[in-house]
Amino acid sequence: MTVSHQDKTSENRPEATCGTMNDASRISSSPRPDVAIIGGYPPPYGGVSVHIERLHGYLQSQDFPFILYDAYRRTRRDNIVPLGWPKIVSYLWRILTTPAKVVHLHTSRNFIRVLATFAAMLGRKKLVISVHGSSLANGYGKGSNALGRAMTSWAMRRAGHVVAVNPEIAELCKTIGLAADRVTILPAFIPLPPDRIGPERIPAEARAFIETHSPTLVGAGWFGTIVNGQDVYQFNFMLRALAQLREKHPNTGQVLLISGTHDEAFRQQTLALRDELGLADAVMVVDGVRTDVACSIYQACDVFVRPTTTDGDSVALREALHLHKPCVVSDAIPRPEGCQVVATGDLAQYVAQLTAMLDDLPAATAELKRLQKPLSGPEVYLDVYRSLLAD
Structure with a gap:
């Protein structure tokens, strides 16, 4: 079963070109921005774009003057x-011409970080770089070439501040040469207000599926995301596990929240496997959901699963933990406190962990609540911005 739930909240316009007029001057109701944020604003909905959407909402609620350039x-x-457009030129142009004194960059490309650092130096802007996943390690660690490491190091050491989503990225920044007081560890999770989460936000077909299956698992990601020759989100792995789980828990259902499809052939292969395993009525694919719909589905389901082969600090995982949903995840990267971690790609261990969890969900939920620790909130960004503006 498949549900398409396309977002209609954002206004889609033709792609802009780099003109000579500063867009900030067109927003007559806004004060001169202190900060310019550059990153992808949803749709599509992924971890980083959801973070940027939430950060945008938070800064607006604080009446903080900023502008957001949607990548x-x-x-x-x-x-x-x-x-x-063209995109690379636009990074340079926006940073050079924005009236903001601080630029906050969200990108997974080290080359863009280098360009942004160059433009910030020319434009005399303070640059904040958020590092969400493995991109910095890929550009500086094993397997990278000498020129790439040198360029990455040069850019990162000249940033006014770096926001790392986990301690491992922060340590890498210090290895590169950043002083500890210029690196902040802050997961990219900003919770939705509770009034934006509820069963009424779930598409009717998906809600009916969840109500008629117990227990229900939910996973999220993209079809056909290949890194180092492997499917990152492991939907086929989830389906093979589901077939085994249903031997003991025959009414188990699996919801797949799909942000997008990189490879249509891969999507069709996954759907064919679903049918081959006899899971046509046990799997619900939900496409293109808004963040409030996704969170409502997390809340309605019993267990969140993320057997990824690599990852950033998953916002979807943080959402599920925040909603007190037990989570079974791979050990592809260090995971947040409270997750049940299994070896990446180990189907037997994954199934065993899920089976034990489903045998006593109340105990799993209680253990999660016991282990969870409070996170710092988005007010940390205001502290970083104000510190740079005052410098």
Whole structure:
């Protein structure tokens, strides 16, 4: 079963070009921005774009003056404008011409970090770089070439501040040469207000599926994301595990929240495997969900699963933990406190852990609540911005 739930909240416009007029001047209701954020604003909905959407909402709630340049180039509303085209030139142009004194960059490409650092130096702007996943390690660690390491090191050491989503990235920043007081560890999770989460937000077909299956598992990601020759989100792995789980828990259902499809052939292969395993009525695919719909589905399901082969600090995982949903995850990267971790790619261990969890869900939930620790909130960004603005 498949549900398509396309987001209609953002206004889609033709891609902008790099003009000579500063877009900030077109937003007459907004004060001169102190900070320019550059990153992808949803749709599509992924971990980083959801973080940027939430950060945008938080800063607006604080009446903090900022402008957001949408790297997806789809949204123009309030204080959001498309980054522009051609994209690489637009990074340079926006940083050089923005009236903001601080630029906050969200990208997984080290080359863009280098360009942004160069533009910030030319434009005399303070640069904040958020590092969400493994991109920095890929550009500086084993397997990278000498030139790439040198360029990455040069860019990172000249940033005004770096926000690392986990301690491992922070340690790498210090290895590169950043002083400890210029690195902040802050997971990219900003919770939704409770009034934006509820069963009424779930598409009817998906809600009916969850109500008629017990227990229900939920996983999220993209079809056909291949890194180092492996499917990152492991949907086929989830389906093989589901077939085994249903031997003991025959009414188990699996919800797959799909942000997008990189490879249609891979999607069709996964759906064919679902049918081959006799799981056509046990799997619900939900496409293109907004963040409030995703969180409502996490809340309605019993267990969140993330057997990824690599990862960043998953916002979807943080959402599930925040909603007190037991989580079974791979050990591809260090995971947040409270997760039940299994070896990456180990189907037998994954099934065994899920089986034990499903045998006593109340105990698993209680253990999660016991282990969870409070996270710092988005107010940390305000502290970083104000420190750089005052410098």
